[in-house]
Amino acid sequence: MARNCIRETSAKEKETFLRRMDLPSKESWSPENGPNKARGSVCCSGLKMFLIALSFAYFSKALSGSYMKSTITQLERRFDIPSYLIGVIDGSFEIGNLLVIAFVSYFGAKLHRPKIIAVGCLLMSLGTFLIALPHFIIGRYKFETSVRSSVNSTSNLTTCLSSAPPSVTAGCENESRLSMWIYVLLGNILRGVGETPIQPLGISYIDDHALEDNAAFYIGCVQTISVIGPVFGYLLGSLCAKIYVDIGFVNMETISITPGDVRWVGAWWLGYLIAGFITLLSAVPFWFLPKSLPVPEERLSKCSPERTSFIKDSPVLDHKYHADEQASFLRLAKDFLPTLRCLLGNPIYILYLCVTVIQFNSLIGMVTYKPKYIEQHYGQSASKANFLMGVINIPAVALGMFSGGVLMKKLKLSIMGAAKFALGTSLLGYFLSLFFFAMGCENAEVAGITVPYRMESPSRWNSSLIVDCNKECVCSETEWDPVCGEDGLTYISPCLAGCRMSRGSGVYTVFAQCSCVAVGNLTASVGQCRRRESCQRVFPYFLALSVITSFIISLGGTPGYMLLIRCIKPQLKSLALGFHTLTTRTLAGIPAPIYFGAIIDTACLKWGHKKCGGKGACRIYNTTAYRIAYLSLTLGLRTVSFFLCALGLLLLQRQVGRQEGVTLSNGNTGSSAAELQALRKEETPNSNSDQSPRTSDYDPERETRL
Numbered sequence: 001m002a003r004n005c006i007r008e009t010s011a012k013e014k015e016t017f018l019r020r021m022d023l024p025s026k027e028s029w030s031p032e033n034g035p036n037k038a039r040g041s042v043c044c045s046g047l048k049m050f051l052i053a054l055s056f057a058y059f060s061k062a063l064s065g066s067y068m069k070s071t072i073t074q075l076e077r078r079f080d081i082p083s084y085l086i087g088v089i090d091g092s093f094e095i096g097n098l099l100v101i102a103f104v105s106y107f108g109a110k111l112h113r114p115k116i117i118a119v120g121c122l123l124m125s126l127g128t129f130l131i132a133l134p135h136f137i138i139g140r141y142k143f144e145t146s147v148r149s150s151v152n153s154t155s156n157l158t159t160c161l162s163s164a165p166p167s168v169t170a171g172c173e174n175e176s177r178l179s180m181w182i183y184v185l186l187g188n189i190l191r192g193v194g195e196t197p198i199q200p201l202g203i204s205y206i207d208d209h210a211l212e213d214n215a216a217f218y219i220g221c222v223q224t225i226s227v228i229g230p231v232f233g234y235l236l237g238s239l240c241a242k243i244y245v246d247i248g249f250v251n252m253e254t255i256s257i258t259p260g261d262v263r264w265v266g267a268w269w270l271g272y273l274i275a276g277f278i279t280l281l282s283a284v285p286f287w288f289l290p291k292s293l294p295v296p297e298e299r300l301s302k303c304s305p306e307r308t309s310f311i312k313d314s315p316v317l318d319h320k321y322h323a324d325e326q327a328s329f330l331r332l333a334k335d336f337l338p339t340l341r342c343l344l345g346n347p348i349y350i351l352y353l354c355v356t357v358i359q360f361n362s363l364i365g366m367v368t369y370k371p372k373y374i375e376q377h378y379g380q381s382a383s384k385a386n387f388l389m390g391v392i393n394i395p396a397v398a399l400g401m402f403s404g405g406v407l408m409k410k411l412k413l414s415i416m417g418a419a420k421f422a423l424g425t426s427l428l429g430y431f432l433s434l435f436f437f438a439m440g441c442e443n444a445e446v447a448g449i450t451v452p453y454r455m456e457s458p459s460r461w462n463s464s465l466i467v468d469c470n471k472e473c474v475c476s477e478t479e480w481d482p483v484c485g486e487d488g489l490t491y492i493s494p495c496l497a498g499c500r501m502s503r504g505s506g507v508y509t510v511f512a513q514c515s516c517v518a519v520g521n522l523t524a525s526v527g528q529c530r531r532r533e534s535c536q537r538v539f540p541y542f543l544a545l546s547v548i549t550s551f552i553i554s555l556g557g558t559p560g561y562m563l564l565i566r567c568i569k570p571q572l573k574s575l576a577l578g579f580h581t582l583t584t585r586t587l588a589g590i591p592a593p594i595y596f597g598a599i600i601d602t603a604c605l606k607w608g609h610k611k612c613g614g615k616g617a618c619r620i621y622n623t624t625a626y627r628i629a630y631l632s633l634t635l636g637l638r639t640v641s642f643f644l645c646a647l648g649l650l651l652l653q654r655q656v657g658r659q660e661g662v663t664l665s666n667g668n669t670g671s672s673a674a675e676l677q678a679l680r681k682e683e684t685p686n687s688n689s690d691q692s693p694r695t696s697d698y699d700p701e702r703e704t705r706l
Helices: 011-021 037-070 072-078 083-110 113-132 181-195 198-209 212-242 268-283 305-310 329-344 347-378 382-411 415-438 533-555 557-566 570-589 591-601 623-665 673-683 700-705
Strands: 006-008 313-315 483-485 501-503 510-512 524-526 604-609 615-621
Touching: 037 072, 037 083, 037 113, 037 181, 037 198, 037 212, 037 268, 037 347, 037 382, 072 083, 072 268, 072 347, 083 113, 083 181, 083 198, 083 347, 083 570, 083 591, 113 181, 113 198, 113 268, 198 212, 212 268, 212 382, 329 347, 329 570, 347 382, 347 533, 347 557, 347 570, 347 591, 347 623, 382 415, 382 533, 382 557, 415 533, 415 557, 415 623, 533 557, 557 570, 570 591, 591 623, 615 623
Parallel strands: none
Antiparallel strands: 006 313, 483 524, 501 510, 510 524, 604 615
């Protein structure tokens, strides 16, 4: 028998519903003619148009979000700010999202959803353009250097000064009093506000207008497109990081730094302009989509001819949203607290919430600073680190989530099976991640910071930058302009290396008569010395292990999410998902980048200094301390989550055991076909009944049998 999709309505309600759904009126529609096929065609084409537009919007928001992650180190260097401030900027997106998510989710569903999504895309685009604005008002990027630029390769330039270096306040008159990173912060908040309506309103629009058999497929397609976005975002970040920040406005022959230098800043602003333009384009189709689509012919065919022909009842599926239904605000407000109390009274849900909050802290902190970890620890450029994230890590995560869903379907996992599978994959990935501690590199050999000068006895070393070989030069100890001596040692500046002459320009500059260089012709070249070959040999193993662990941990993502859906009563599902999203964003998305950045800052050995004074971005880290702090915090959070996982699994198992005991005491020892049929009838409302479906308490054993 066809599914009951009709409910009794008054004539006024019926006509209101017909106008909203763009159905033919009673007078213009007859059982012989059936539904208007042209309208069904319009619905099909309109839904496909919305699906394409929403997929593009998902792609654009994922691209700009991942591009923000890829520019972490670029922004840190450009604005001379420490890592914890970068964490504040990164977490500001979640702040903007949380400011309006409740209003958009509630009121947006009652208004013109496509146009609200279009407004959101416009705000995202505006926020992305605002992030790029400081580049056009801050002036040219001036990196720290002790050598004056010259295109004449035959000129000799003095590097060892005989007088005091210029005051740090010189040239500060033109500096803006407002920190330019404030614009980036505000732009990211605006991006978060604009992103809010895309997911809840877009998914609900598809679910309201697609056939039941197609809705899940359409939503899956949209989610798949959203996974592709980060790949292109990191690739765009890799491309822009190769381009100098002021490309087209400076003579590149005079630039003495390379993309591998810690002072290098790529064209970070260019990617934001591209991402903002793509986001702006994604808003266009939504302006031309209707508030609602006609009901397709296939949906009406499920109703009996008598009921549909006379339109005595509204052809609305019971799980679809009725935009014209009026609900009492007082009643909703009165029911909210008891409903929330019922949800929070579920111990399994509370433990699941705690576990995901802790694991999201670990995940967000790890992903945010992973490109920087690759740069600082293994000596890779920002461009290469972003490329590897986009080409290797992100696809591994996407493949793991897809494979987890496939395995869950093939193995027909129950709620206990899903919980054990998610915990098992997480534990396996955790133990494999412990090998990252062994894949470390030693600190770079920097004279006066990590190792003594060659001319100085190790027993007399006191971490001083001024020693006998450079004390005749009046050098600045705050400057960071590293050179690589012939002895394989990195010196903070040519002056501190005791170099008295330089020849050439740009990256081809050679410093001569360096009194601190102990061997050879006493020369040095621009930039830090390259890492040891042993460190380069470890890096491919790090990448391979990173891909394997990402894939294994992602396998448990889909089963873990299904556990969230199955461990609660059906009528609490929407509230549970919304509360879960709100909690994870508030307690993980916002604080994790901040305290991860603050802990990483503790490993800094040499801070940069701003032109007008004050601490800038970190120039070199204690590699060992960085590795221990970054990995220990990531894995330590996951360790805590496992104790809660074990407790939750124990509670779930006891609840399943209680239900099994009840079943056995009632003489139901099996899951026969008759029992399955009875259980399904229990959860399916009678088609002739006017009563609302009765929802029983959560029964894990029934989930297992079904």
